[in-house]
Amino acid sequence: IQPAAGDAGGAVGAALAIWHEYHEKPRTPTSGDRMKGSYLGPSFSEAEILEYLNSANIPYQRLADSELMPRLAEILEQGNVVGWFSGRMEFGPRALGSRSIIGDSR
Template sequence: MDYLNYTVGVTMTNHKFHNLFGEPPRQAEGKITQRELELASSIQKVTVEVVLRVAKTVKKELGAEYLCLAGGVALNCVANGRILRESDFKDIKIQPAAADAGGAVGAALPIWHEYHANPRIPTASDHMKGSYRGPSFSEAEILEYVNSADIPYQRLADSEFMPRLANILEQGNVVGWFSPQMELGLCDLGSRWIIADSRSPKMQSVMNLKIKYRESFRP
């Protein structure tokens, strides 16, 4: 932790990290060089190795059949895939708010079950029902906002919707989608999407640079 600054500031690394690797961090608008690519690759490799080692240790010491993951590292799909393939757990469960804010969910659970003695209620038919605890908007609220912002719109019959959407995507457009209640965490699980035609070789860059305002190498 001596080389990281994230827990006490707004940057990931500090001067010790920069001195160790010989250069200050790249500016957000700067060009991505081979140095940044190699750093990212190395950090990813070490992260996966550490996560897999921890998972195997938990399995060996506790003998549990299932593994639950939370926190920002649990959003690392490569590491999750390695755990699923290379550990002896029957399955892994990654809760939908698996990011820094997900700690609030973990803090709330023992209060609810242990201090207030509320029972655990298994839901055999819908294990991910708790994923959709984000905001929801009625049709009246949507229309009120659209009209107040003077946004042109067209209401479609159910039978028209999917063909129209497919045509818009085929033309190379990007579509924002939400219905009915949004997800609790950062991950898109079907209620809140930015969607486009993945057949276009340019679409990843378009999505990241023009829509999501982030680096082009992100998925």
């Protein structure tokens, strides 16, 4: 199932079906995840991220994995909104966790 399997993604599937029919090339499903788990966008190395943060004079704090979620909860509890950035950018109509805007709706 392709990652944009909603109203917008239906057109992608229809276009692919017509392509296979028009070119008389039957679809041959393969095993494995050829879409790389829907993470089709760019990723950035730690060095690239730090270079950008420093060049733009953006303050940041490095945390150990064990400190990340408690600190995130604290920031949200203070009424702040968090932009979450992790790994490659995903494709599709739903946030899969790589690019998210997180807030506390209370």
